[in-house]
Amino acid sequence: MNTSYDCVVIGGGIVGAATTRALAARGRRVLLLERAMPVSEASGAAAGMLAPQLEVQAGDPLLPLAIAARQYYAELVPELDRRTGVNVGYCLGGSLQVALDAGEAAALQAQVAAQTALGLKAEWLPREALARRQPGIGPEALGALLAPDDARVNNVTLTAALLADATRYGAEIVDHEAVTEVVVSSGRVTAVATPRRRYGTGAAVVAAGAWSPSLKGLPRALPIEPVRGQIAMVTWPVGEPPGVLFGRHLYVVPRGEDAILGSTMEQAGFAKDTTAGGLARIFAGTIALLPVLAAQRIHRTWAGLRPVTPDGRPVIGADPEVAGLWYATGHGRQGILLGPITGEIIRDLLLDGATRWDLDACAVTRFAAAA
Ligand SMILES: Cc1cc2nc3c(=O)[nH]c(=O)nc-3n(C[C@H](O)[C@H](O)[C@H](O)COP(=O)(O)OP(=O)(O)OC[C@H]3O[C@@H](n4cnc5c(N)ncnc54)[C@H](O)[C@@H]3O)c2cc1C
Known part of the structure; x- marks a missing residue:
């Protein structure tokens, strides 16, 4: 030593x-x-x-820390920019959790009420308002929870x-x-x-x-167990405003000119493969959210292992x-x-x-x- x-x-x-x-x-x-x-x-x-307001339910003891973690980014990003000059792709712009059936719509409206009661900004967008914000939204979408303070970053x-x-x-x-x-x-x-x-x-x-x-x-x-998540990257559809869309654990996240489509939650040990079945679920789910994605070119697919506790x-x-x-x-x-x-x-x-x-x-x- x-x-x-x-x-x-x-x-x-x-x-x-x-x-x-x-x-x-x-x-x-x-x-x-x-x-x-x-x-x-x-x-x-x-x-x-x-996106703490989509990932952590009101009442979860982790929510205050998750909200503070999102706020901390507003302090961290300018500091990193000043000290390193690296563009970390930080975008404020909110996120949408889309309801694809009546049960989901009721649950999301209850989340809006619970989050608002906690002092968080959350809004229920009925279908027409959702379609104004995201014109390419799929026909099954009944509305969405909008969390306007959510953000995204290039990890x-x-x-x-x-x-x-x-x-x-x-x-x-x-x-x-x-x-x-x-x-x-x-x-x-x-x-x-x-x-x-x-x-x-x-x-x-x-x-x-x-x-x-x-x-x-x-x-x-x-x-702690590895939980595999598969991802596909396609070109973001021209004319569709960039926005984070989340539905039934599948999501579309803008990154530069591209869209990240994710993700599975699989117990597959430490194997980081992408599979036909996993990608099929991702494509089916994200195309239901935004049908115009069906025509987009696939650039890349990959998988990673989340460290998950019980x-x-x-x-x-x-x-x-x-x-x-x-x-x-x-x-x-x-x-x-x-x-x-x-x-x-x-x-x-x-x-x-x-x-x-x-x-x-x-x-x-x-x-x-x-x-
Ligand atoms: C597909 C997917 C999508 C995700 N999307 C999001 C998202 O949108 N938002 C979000 O907040 N989170 C997201 N996550 C979760 C997030 O990526 C993880 O929670 C986070 O990256 C974990 O970071 P970490 O540093 O703990 O682990 P890791 O990034 O896995 O880093 C651990 C490091 O430890 C190294 N290591 C392992 N063993 C040793 C050893 N013995 N000695 C030295 N080094 C070792 C590894 O090589 C690795 O580099 C996603 C995860 C996946 C897989």
Whole structure:
């Protein structure tokens, strides 16, 4: 062991990148270790929706954090732009959750009422208003929940910008170096080990996405599973205003000149294949939302693995038994939304010993309690 770090972050996705940047910005000596290339897993595969009002129901304990995570982007994006010059493709413009039958329309109208009661902006657009906003909307659409404060971002360039900025703040980033073990001695983290060497540190942040449970040395099993999501990218239809459309877990998200069509939720182990069946479901569902998509050219298809916990909420915070062990993982369907604020939270906990967020719903101990 010849070098010592204040903190070693394990994993170069959005969560590891944001955490590394946040700690390095406060002058800490931080090392990020990435098994392959940064941004090569879920954080590179995602659709980039910042849509807490579609993804998190009113009443879910995660909602306040998810809303704050969306707001935090308004602060983060100009700062990253100023410091790195990278265009992270951040667009405000809202999102629409489309009702395709009467039951869905009733449920979405109830969500509008519940969200409005919480002080969030949400509106029910009947079919005519929806068609004025999105003229190509499919004939089955009865109306939609409009969340006007929702946004979207290019998750690939965003994560790259976070990493670039972390480096500018002095962090070290090493790729193609897989962590095998978090080394714990007398109840404290003392190092992080790879097949090549040991990196001495008093703090380790587990941010290895779907692979987090495989790290040796953790004092508990992490119930995080890979859930595959397939995506197709087509050209955005000329004449159709760009907008995020979401219906029955399938969505259309504009990205530059293109449209991202997603996504499946599949338990297929660590296989990142795209399949005929998966893509067929995506095309059928998204063409129902926006029929004009049927004529669009397919540019690319891919798949990524979401790190998903049994209750769909992330694991954020300290291990109660091992000093210096931190979890920032299991972000499921919302890691692009929640990744940047997770970095801020881990920084506050690690450096100041406190956060203003109630993280009970994200504590690692909740799984033991449920068992
Ligand atoms: C198809 C799809 C669409 C999505 N769309 C959205 C969306 O619109 N909005 C949203 O908010 N979220 C979305 N998500 C979810 C989001 O992408 C994830 O929650 C988020 O990227 C998780 O980030 P992460 O950094 O935890 O994991 P990852 O991005 O998977 O990064 C983990 C990193 O750890 C590395 N690693 C693993 N093991 C080791 C090891 N032993 N040593 C070192 N490094 C290791 C991996 O190589 C990887 O780079 C989507 C996900 C998918 C798959």
